[in-house]
Amino acid sequence: MRRGRALRLIHGSAALLALVCLGTTLRTGVEQRGTALAFGALVALGELSRWTGPRGGQAAPLGAAGALAYALLGEDAGRATTHGAAQVVSVVLAASLAGCVPHVARGRGPAVDHLARRVLTVGFAAVCFQPLFNRGTFADWSGPAYALLLVALLALTALCDAVLAAALAHSRTGWPFGPLLRDALRCVIGIGSAVCATGAVIALAVAVVGLWALPVFCLPLLLAQVSLRRYAAVRRTYRQTIASLARATEVAGYTPAGHARRVAELSRAVGRDLGLSEPELTVLEYAALMHDIGQLSLVDPVPAGATAGLPGAEQRRIALLGGAVVRQTGVDAEVAVVVERQADPYPEQPPAARIVRAVNAYEEKVRDAGPGGPLRALEELRLGTAGDYAPEVVEALARVLSREGLTLPSAG
Numbered sequence: 001m002r003r004g005r006a007l008r009l010i011h012g013s014a015a016l017l018a019l020v021c022l023g024t025t026l027r028t029g030v031e032q033r034g035t036a037l038a039f040g041a042l043v044a045l046g047e048l049s050r051w052t053g054p055r056g057g058q059a060a061p062l063g064a065a066g067a068l069a070y071a072l073l074g075e076d077a078g079r080a081t082t083h084g085a086a087q088v089v090s091v092v093l094a095a096s097l098a099g100c101v102p103h104v105a106r107g108r109g110p111a112v113d114h115l116a117r118r119v120l121t122v123g124f125a126a127v128c129f130q131p132l133f134n135r136g137t138f139a140d141w142s143g144p145a146y147a148l149l150l151v152a153l154l155a156l157t158a159l160c161d162a163v164l165a166a167a168l169a170h171s172r173t174g175w176p177f178g179p180l181l182r183d184a185l186r187c188v189i190g191i192g193s194a195v196c197a198t199g200a201v202i203a204l205a206v207a208v209v210g211l212w213a214l215p216v217f218c219l220p221l222l223l224a225q226v227s228l229r230r231y232a233a234v235r236r237t238y239r240q241t242i243a244s245l246a247r248a249t250e251v252a253g254y255t256p257a258g259h260a261r262r263v264a265e266l267s268r269a270v271g272r273d274l275g276l277s278e279p280e281l282t283v284l285e286y287a288a289l290m291h292d293i294g295q296l297s298l299v300d301p302v303p304a305g306a307t308a309g310l311p312g313a314e315q316r317r318i319a320l321l322g323g324a325v326v327r328q329t330g331v332d333a334e335v336a337v338v339v340e341r342q343a344d345p346y347p348e349q350p351p352a353a354r355i356v357r358a359v360n361a362y363e364e365k366v367r368d369a370g371p372g373g374p375l376r377a378l379e380e381l382r383l384g385t386a387g388d389y390a391p392e393v394v395e396a397l398a399r400v401l402s403r404e405g406l407t408l409p410s411a412g
Helices: 002-028 033-048 061-071 085-105 112-134 144-173 177-209 213-246 259-273 278-289 293-297 312-329 333-340 351-366 373-386 391-402
Strands: none
Touching: 002 085, 002 112, 002 144, 033 061, 033 085, 033 213, 061 085, 061 112, 061 177, 061 213, 085 112, 112 144, 144 177, 177 213, 213 259, 213 278, 259 278, 259 351, 259 391, 278 333, 278 351, 293 312, 312 333, 333 351, 351 373, 351 391, 373 391
């Protein structure tokens, strides 16, 4: 309920700000229409090139840089600008909606959270800068001092955007806010710093040479976006390769079909609930996909691939064999460590290994167990928290399973 209120608050605030700014702009008219049109076209182009990043994150760095640059624009080729904060929000909103049209036509739908963040962050930057600039507060600021002012405002805006992104993700998923904020701040350090730097450079360059600076200084960020998309494509291919390796046990008949995928999906959800960061979740997912690969070294397959019921020494032997196989594939050494240590006593295990062990045991116990299987499996895991399974992992698993939309997928 509280999460739903936060989501409505953010969306409602963005809608209210947009309506007020649009009404003000319609009443007073658009100032310096050529400048507004140029920046609006840049924002629209950025939205057209928007793409869905890893884990569904929307990425439109070119549009964000153009919007922030317009919010912090004080001069155009040496002439003071006269547009205010309301016009900034109106132009950015109209351009963002125009850039969303092709995405809607392709059936992707409008990114409401993305638009809400854009309106609120640009509004924040514009309100911090435009009224003070128009009153002459920054008239005596020049050179490095003025540039530092813009960078400071952009950094503060980026922090606000990170908080909004984490709050929206927390409201929609229920994942812990702290790790989500940490991941959002990590993005600020990455592509976010490039967006802020480009926004500041565009605002400073347009103030000196005019609108000709727009295509010149946007090109590096556009190339960075292309590189980011290629990197994401490489990561997707890498994950698909790991998933294909994990299916080797299924193809060979050692484990049931879909077992590795189900364990990986549920392990990632449990890791999210426990507050693991995005890099830690990636290692966890890869280890969960490959947790049974050691069974390929067995002469006699374990019945149904169920290793949770084997003696501890046999479980550790299979885990060590799996770690050796993972190391031979060239996958990250951290993944191999998690696979090797999934059968160790839980006080000695890293967090990812604790999660993989508990989730794998749950999936094996609940398989073909009927309607009451999940409850019985959880009860057995709780009884095993004295030495086999970490209590915090079992409780996180219970929370995840009770959360709507995160129940264990069916086999297949």
